[in-house]
Amino acid sequence: MEKTELVLKLNAMLLNEMPQYQAFAADFSGNAVSQRRLLRSLMNLRPPMPLDGSFVNLQDELLKAEREEKGVVYVSDITMSFGENILLWKGDITRLAADAIVNAANSALLGCFHPCHGCIDNAIHSAAGLQLRMECDSLMKQQGHSEPVGQAKRTKAYNLPCRYVLHTVGPMVLGEVSRTDRELLASCYRSCLTLSEELGLQSVSFCCISTGEFRFPPEEAAHIAVRTVREYLIKGKQELKVIFNVFKESDFDLYKNLLAKGAD
Template identity: 50%
Template sequence: MMEELLDQLLQYLLSEKEEYQGIQLPDSFDEKFRLYRSLVNVRLPKPIDPAYLKIQNEFLHEYSLRKGIITLKDMEKLDTHIYLYKGDITRLQVDAIVNAANAQMLGCFVPCHGCIDNAIHTFAGIKLREECANIMRIQGHDEPCGSAKITKAYQLPSKYILHTVGPIVYGKLTMEHKEQLASCYRSVLQLAYDRHLRSVAFCCISTGEFHFPNEEAARIAVAVVKTFLKTHEMEVIFNVFKQEDETIYHRLLTSTKDDEQLDSSS
């Protein structure tokens, strides 16, 4: 059933451009899905036939169920309102997940790229890019570093996506980089609170492709979240993908260091 839906999606996407006409459907499901992901990754934001959306939504829903849904009870609770989870953020059934976006806020256009921006846009469906494009069209300029925007989550298990643009580190880490990253976490938390969201899952903002050192990024994240939770009630999940980050966050969140000492590092 899923493969039949996928074939229909591919046939529609391949029909959109003349240069795609010579592309043949691969034989295996995995190869077909890779082609599907590539096509939606490079597709510009524009309206699409409601019939396509109906098929897409059914397919992505089934794909999500196949991967498995993760809730708070499946995560490791390390503090009163803080959880740690290692795995795919697109599986999390929380009020909002955080996307490490770029300044254009349209998602990653590199086919099958391994970044979180690519994964979130892929599994949310193409309406997410369209909503982001509308936001940016109204705004009229690139998204500033350290701020946050909210969109629907579409076909993801979460209700919303909170998008933030973190600092890119070229060369030496500076105090400005640290302040910008702290601003990302504060902006996301405040926006979530203002929208009455009760649970937020953070990715490791600015690490990886943006080259922010993992240890320092985690220290800033933990410090800002702990400070925020002193005066606001919310469930916060630190979602990591690499073993290195899981080790760092586990150590920081179970450490006896005073919160103020952590906060001073940001």
């Protein structure tokens, strides 16, 4: 089935189960780009509820085709290294075939419900498919409370090229950065590294946790990230490759300079 036909079928299925968004959908034009944006929007808005198998099959066909179109990036493709275990890569984390990628989640751990929002939580859930929200919902129901800041949980990756997604909630900075903010951000990195080791992973890719909507200053966050990772790798019992993944040019320069100096 052609991509455009897949998108239209998926939109129709979602609107059939969520008729309250018919007026919302009417604001989108009929061209392929607009209809694909509508699909992402509807997927973002859909609450965790049972998935129809026919929808999942069509969704997976589309997302896997888009994954191939974007191109999968393997850890061995990354050439910028700082020692044996630390790599730096600028690009879309949803393309990365590491054993695990880290998602900067919110305390509900269900993904971003704002249509086509620019956060990494939205990007990861949109590329993985609706099964990811369902698994996160199951984890949260078992837990019975919001996800604490500084911890980490594992889910499958579904239509992403990685094996797992590690979800961690970073600190939200309100005003000046506090000592607690710094400790909690470091805890996010340690928790993900510990979970990676427990799972026997060989590679994990970190996004810039808390530096977007949670307003942690990027430079200070990078220092904490690099210091925490280096300290863990020195003490760790397992060989683990850590990829610092950035999307902005400013973050790339920040991490490159920090890692090249060997200082944190």
